[in-house]
Amino acid sequence: MTKFLFMATYTVEGINGLMKEGGTRRAEVIRALVENTGGRVESFHFGLGPHDAYVICDLPDQQTAVALATTIRAAGGLDTRVNPLLTPEDMDGALQLNMPYRPPGG
Template structure:
């Protein structure tokens, strides 16, 4: 399983739906959607600022993450983005990889 961060910003239609359904009900809907893919929702938080909601979840692969994000965006209530999250061990492994690179003008 891989960990992903979904960020969401409500559209006018979406915020009206949230006001009608409430935050708890929307969290239940998102959790069920994730679980139906075989994933697990770690947390969902509503926020003030750049994004209206943040979801951290475990999913089987990137294709599942893209399918979820596309399905949610296509419904029209949210502008949703997905970001893969790395563990400290993932970061260590990536940083041990050595690559040859010449910066522009060097």
């Protein structure tokens, strides 16, 4: 499983739906959607800032993450972005890879 961070910003229609259904119900809908893909929600939080909702979840693969993000965005109500998350060990492994690179003009 791979860990992903979903960040969502509600549209006017989405905020109206949230106000009607409530935060707990929206979290239940997202949890069921993720679990239906074979994934697991680690945390769901609403925020006050650049995004209105943050979901950290484990998903089977990147294709599942893309399918979830595009399905949610296409349904309307939310502008959703997704980022893969790396463990410290993942970062250590990546930093050990030798990448030959020459910067512009270098």
